[in-house]
Amino acid sequence: MSDTDSVAGDSVAGDSPAGGTAVAEVPGGTALSARWRPTPAHTRAIVVSLLLLGIGAVMRRPDAVALGTPLAVVAVWAHVRRPTVSPVVHAWLRHSVLREGQTTAWTASVEPGPGVEDVGLAVTETEFTRYTPTSQAVTVGDVRGGPVRLDVFCQSMRWGLRRLGPATCAVGSAFGAHVWEPGPVHAPLVPTVPLPEAFSARSPAPDPDGLVGRSRSRHQGDGSELADVRAFRFGDRLRRIHWPVSVRTGELHVTTTYADEDSEILLLVDAMQDLGRSTGFEGEGSSLDNGVRAAAAVAEHYLRAGDRVGVQVLGAHQSPRLAPGLGTNQLRRILDVLARVRVADGGVVDEKRLRGQLQHPVSAGTLVVFLTPAVSVQVLAHAAQLARRGTSTIVVDTLPRTMATGDLTDEQLAGLVPERSASATARLAWRLRLLERSREVSRTRLSGVPIVPWVGPGTLDLVMRDIARQRRSPRVVTR
Structure with a gap:
């Protein structure tokens, strides 16, 4: 199991009906309580039967008596068979953390008492959720055999x-005359962590500056990659002796290696705008979708x-800066932060927050990766400033390809402006904004910052090789 698969917990065997493997079930549930009460149908049956029987007796109408008698019999029979003991019902949402495309379920466990004939479970529809069954409700018509369990599967897209739910459970008696219906069951917000896209990079980080790791340092030390073969010096280890050269020259020679160090990567995800329309992980993604999934990858x-x-x-509001760290726990923390990203409102407070976030210092040797749709001038200016200071900086363009052209469909345009403002003027304004974006991108490239579109595996390989060559050559930086 990969680190990402273990973020939401240990996996269980089998696939859920909605597609997607579920994670470890949260035991227990919420015990529901209510009282038996007559249904409106039962009340109507009593009232109508009494009315028809009264009309038949007073006005001597046998047809009214014939119509009212079956209703009276059913009402009396339902009243005699009414349940007197409350059922034992527990309802819960199975999982507290999900991944994109993963399925959980609202589950109700019912132990019916005497007189109970049917039970049902219904879940309120929420955005970016796929339900099985599609009606978001399931019922069992004959529960006289013992305890039953109902499941409505919810796939987070x-x-x-x-916010999955709330869920409502109901228990009915014979003829639907009485119902035991507690209030809706609410569950806490369920973080859905982004599903990392396929990504791999063969080139190491350009300027490792740590203690241990797999990245080759520019300095010699204990490592695995050969640096040079030189004459033996006092203090060299015997296991470093290179015997072929020593035998050929008649003098002891030893091998030297480059040190293996770890690098520090800082991911800056631009949440000032969310351009485009998101349709879930199986469909098209917005700029923020691309940025969040790319950061996870x-x-x-x-x-x-x-x-x-x-x-x-x-x-983003209430999104703390996560200091660089190592290991699986750090991946869990990063995915949790990304799952809680909310796009900024675009007000004055958000602009001040952005300026404060950009003032955080960046330590030497850090590779800074901006994931941005490249429409914020402040973000691009900060990337250029870091590059002038000598910090290795890369900008990954997350703007959807379909949004990079001026010919937008009405649906795409509706994701940029309110529907009442979607007109030829709005389309022209977007073309002008793309021209400004192109100018800012060109200016940022001229300052030495590479800007590449996100294409998955190999996105950063060529760029990091170029940065590594530049780091080995003399350069002028701004302090």
């Missing part, structure tokens, strides 16, 4: 904090390589 790759990874969400 997009990262974020999902990059973090997973470098953490597996033994590097230190940190993350900062720019412009």
Whole structure:
């Protein structure tokens, strides 16, 4: 099992009906309580039967008596068979953390008492959730055989904090005359962590500056990659002796290696805008979708390589800066931070928050990766400033390809402006904004910052090789 698969807990065998493997079940549930009460149908049957029988007796109408007698018999029979003991019902949501595309379930466990004939469970529809059954409700018509269990499966289709439910359970008596219906059961917000896209990078980070790791340092030390063969010196270890060269020259020679160090990667996710329309992990993604999933993929790759990874969400409210760390626990923390990202409102407070976040210092040797749709001037200016200071900086363009052209469909345009403002003027305004974006991107490239679109595996390989060559050559930096 990979680190990402273990974020939501230990997996269980088997696939759920809605598709997607569920994670460890949360035991227990909420015990529900209510009282038996007559249903409106039972009340109507009593009233109508009494009315028809009264009309038949007073007005001597046998037809009214014929119509009212069956209703009276059913009402009396239902009243005699009414349940007197409350059933034992527990309801719960199985999982507290999900991944995109993963399935959980609202579950109700019912131990019916005498007089109970049917039970039902219904779940309120929420955005970016797929239900099985599609009606979001399930019923069992004959429960006289013993305890029953009902499940409504919910598949989370997009990262974020999902409110699944609430769920409502109801128990009915014979003829639907009495119902035992407690209030809706609410569950806490369920974090849905982003599903990392396929990503791999063969090139190591350009400037490792740690203690241990897999990245080759520019300095010689104990490592695995050969650096040079030189004459033996006092203090060299015997296991470093290179015997072929020593025999050929008649003097002892030893091998030297490059040190293996870890790198520090800082991921800056731009949440100031969310351009495009998101349809879930199986469909099209918005700019924020691309940024969050790309950040998860990059973090997973470098953490597996033994590097230190940190993350900062720019412009998001209540999203703390996560200091660089190592290991599986760091990946869990990063995915949890990404799952709670909310796009900024675009107000003055968000602009001040962005300026404060950009003022955080970046330690030497850190590789800074901006994941942004490249429409925020402040973000691009900060990337150029870091590059001038000598910090290795890369900008990953997360703007959807379909949004990079001026010919937008009405549906795409509705994701940028309110529907009442979607017109030819709005389309022209977006074309002008793309021209400004192109100018800012060109200006940022001229300052030495590479800007690449997100394409999955190999996105950063060529760029990091170029940065590594530049780091080995003399350069002028701004302090």
